Amino acid sequence: MKLKDKVAVITGSARGLGRAIAQQFLEEGATVIITDINEQRVRKTAEELSTTSSTRESPPTPSLQR
Structure with a gap:
């Protein structure tokens, strides 16, 4: 329980390294x-x-265009 009462926002978390971190x-x-x-x-x-x-999902990350 090292991270109890902490909130983490993890981007790119649908798979791979981001998912593993989540x-x-x-x-x-x-x-x-x-x-x-x-x-x-x-x-x-x-x-x-x-x-x-306890997991929450946020809206998809918007793409940036030039």
């Missing part, structure tokens, strides 16, 4: 907010991680 933070007791550019994938990840602990 999962580890959850296991350490943090409240985790995940975001990713792929809305469908981040919703699926949030659903899967929510069975583990």
